[in-house]
Amino acid sequence: MAEYKSKIKKNIIVTTFGGTWLILPEIIGFCCDNVKIFSENNIYNSFIQTLKNNNINSIDELWIICTHGEQSNQAIEKFNLWFKKVSEKGEKIPECKFIGLKDISDLTTDDECKQMADFIFRVVLKAYEAKGSGKLLLSLAGGRKTMSSDMQRAAFFFGCDILFHIADSGTPLKIEPDQLLEKLNKDLANAVFPVIIQKKIQTSPLTEIPKKLLSSDFQIKFNRENTASTYLLDEINSRLINAQSISFNAYRQRTSDFKISIFHGLHQLNPIILNQLNTEKPNKEWINKLPKTDLHCHFGGILDIKGIIKVAKANKNRISRALEQNSQFLQWYNMIHNFVEKENIDELKKIIHNKNYLRKEIPEKFNIPCPLPLASFIICFEDKTDLLDKIVFGEYQDTYKYRNIGIESYERLGDLQGSGLLQSKESIVEACHYLVEYCKQHNLKYLELRCSPVNYTMGGLKEDEIVSIMYDEFEKCKNIVDIRLIIIGSRHGDENIFKKHVELVHNLIKKDEKYKNFIVGFDVAGNEAKKSPKELREQLLPLMKECVRFTIHAGENQPVDNIWEAVYELNADRIGHGLTLIENEDLLFRFRDKNIFIELCPSSNYQICDYENNNYPLKKYFDEGLKITINTDNPGISRTDITNEYDFASNIAGLTKIEIIQLIRNSVQGTFLPKNEKKKLMLQFEEKIYKILTNE
Numbered sequence: 001m002a003e004y005k006s007k008i009k010k011n012i013i014v015t016t017f018g019g020t021w022l023i024l025p026e027i028i029g030f031c032c033d034n035v036k037i038f039s040e041n042n043i044y045n046s047f048i049q050t051l052k053n054n055n056i057n058s059i060d061e062l063w064i065i066c067t068h069g070e071q072s073n074q075a076i077e078k079f080n081l082w083f084k085k086v087s088e089k090g091e092k093i094p095e096c097k098f099i100g101l102k103d104i105s106d107l108t109t110d111d112e113c114k115q116m117a118d119f120i121f122r123v124v125l126k127a128y129e130a131k132g133s134g135k136l137l138l139s140l141a142g143g144r145k146t147m148s149s150d151m152q153r154a155a156f157f158f159g160c161d162i163l164f165h166i167a168d169s170g171t172p173l174k175i176e177p178d179q180l181l182e183k184l185n186k187d188l189a190n191a192v193f194p195v196i197i198q199k200k201i202q203t204s205p206l207t208e209i210p211k212k213l214l215s216s217d218f219q220i221k222f223n224r225e226n227t228a229s230t231y232l233l234d235e236i237n238s239r240l241i242n243a244q245s246i247s248f249n250a251y252r253q254r255t256s257d258f259k260i261s262i263f264h265g266l267h268q269l270n271p272i273i274l275n276q277l278n279t280e281k282p283n284k285e286w287i288n289k290l291p292k293t294d295l296h297c298h299f300g301g302i303l304d305i306k307g308i309i310k311v312a313k314a315n316k317n318r319i320s321r322a323l324e325q326n327s328q329f330l331q332w333y334n335m336i337h338n339f340v341e342k343e344n345i346d347e348l349k350k351i352i353h354n355k356n357y358l359r360k361e362i363p364e365k366f367n368i369p370c371p372l373p374l375a376s377f378i379i380c381f382e383d384k385t386d387l388l389d390k391i392v393f394g395e396y397q398d399t400y401k402y403r404n405i406g407i408e409s410y411e412r413l414g415d416l417q418g419s420g421l422l423q424s425k426e427s428i429v430e431a432c433h434y435l436v437e438y439c440k441q442h443n444l445k446y447l448e449l450r451c452s453p454v455n456y457t458m459g460g461l462k463e464d465e466i467v468s469i470m471y472d473e474f475e476k477c478k479n480i481v482d483i484r485l486i487i488i489g490s491r492h493g494d495e496n497i498f499k500k501h502v503e504l505v506h507n508l509i510k511k512d513e514k515y516k517n518f519i520v521g522f523d524v525a526g527n528e529a530k531k532s533p534k535e536l537r538e539q540l541l542p543l544m545k546e547c548v549r550f551t552i553h554a555g556e557n558q559p560v561d562n563i564w565e566a567v568y569e570l571n572a573d574r575i576g577h578g579l580t581l582i583e584n585e586d587l588l589f590r591f592r593d594k595n596i597f598i599e600l601c602p603s604s605n606y607q608i609c610d611y612e613n614n615n616y617p618l619k620k621y622f623d624e625g626l627k628i629t630i631n632t633d634n635p636g637i638s639r640t641d642i643t644n645e646y647d648f649a650s651n652i653a654g655l656t657k658i659e660i661i662q663l664i665r666n667s668v669q670g671t672f673l674p675k676n677e678k679k680k681l682m683l684q685f686e687e688k689i690y691k692i693l694t695n696e
């Protein structure tokens, strides 16, 4: 039922009906708040309010299941008379449909009772589909007792939003249609009272197993001449009998049917929920709630403009002191401040487009340590966040213009952060806090953060001190997110720095068990065109000897050969981007066989490369069964976040909810955690996702 998709949204009441015409005005009077006939009833207001609390503000249709007896016919006539008169008064009343079985007047035989039960099931099944995304209310108010009890069974089988009854207080009301056109007095109105028997009755999984019940297989016509049968009743009875073994069968069927492997525990989910996951598209709100990981995220690119300002401000005390002590620096600072006040975009752009100016020229000229000149420049924008955003991103503020700009232009967008700004303990600590807060907002539970500590030593810190600061900060926030490090060696930079990064990892993991847990891998990043993986093998051997795991940026904008080399020369466990893998089918199959993970970063990939023409390989990789993971690369520079990346991925490849869960599982599997920790994380994720899916 639940996967029934329709733009239709109707609130429908289905009721059984016998020989008492008043039942129908009672239902209408208590469920439609424009028809005030029972408004003097003591519980009228609270009943209407309950319906409203369940998003039932009006009733569109009333389906009335009736028989053919003399009494029923008279009752229908009376109701029609009332209906006509009330409608003439201009009251809006739900469309009323009388539905019945041909030739059945009295439910006197066993066969007739079964046929009526079958019919009630057929009508409720039809109503469940016909309401679309609206609400279904089932009423036990009228008809014979067997009909009410069948209605109740139907309610618990197909599910409904409200199951209710209208009872009388001992003496049934006796009123003719003419007397019921205005509000009843208090005494009369209190002769009946509505009772909600149950709200939100779940649809039984048996409606789906072994196959979904559809009203097209058990049809009804909206008249009183339907043909009697017992097919649906027989089917439901047999399903109930088989229910003992159903859980096992369903599990077996699901686990053999599913093309993809989700968390194993999720196979225990109600099949209705699983079917929903299999067909529904996710939205951001849903994705946000899910626990997530990010395996490809650069510390130097995490800050958005707000974050850049916040981190710069962490250096305020030192900046104030420098300004007090150094009049030249103060003069320079006032000039910048003036540019910002006057919004002199040309001058400001000139400054940030000259990468060395704030990082090297000014620090040397005034003898002020990094990152104070850069941070003081940023602080001038404290109350002008939008201006700084405009100066840094310009036309790329428009997502559709921020496409295919090439790696160099992309990297320049990060000049005000990374190795520019993270040159002090204050900056690093604040950036760590900002990151943790971001993780919290997006339910990011595990993050492998990449960074190049040697690049952050221009302000006097040592590389191992930097790792230690980060370790301490992240250790404090373990209950929010588990953050580990991947140290980066850059291909295009100074060879010495590459070497220092290799040594840093080598020394730290040998020195201290805590760092062995904290630093989970090594990454080779930077311009792929500058050095091939093969040329780095020699330098990376010491780490290979220690069995350090590798993720290599490869095949982002260079041919697939680079990916081949990363796998065959450097034994990469994961590949960053791997977009050109699509060029080599054999290697692609190798990836699948060897479980090599691919870290896709959709926004960044679209921003750097040309993927406007639907040629992004995500869908192909997914269908080929490759272990792909979704990541942010540089959330700040890419103006994105992990929720957005999953949402973007889902839009690009038309992924369903279950496929999103598969991607999340992939990324837990692809972490560089040791086996026991990975298993623990997998179980944590499974439990959280299970709770989210069953509480929806």
Ligand SMILES: [Zn+2]
Binding pocket: 296, 298, 525, 553, 576, 633
């Ligand atoms: Zn990257």
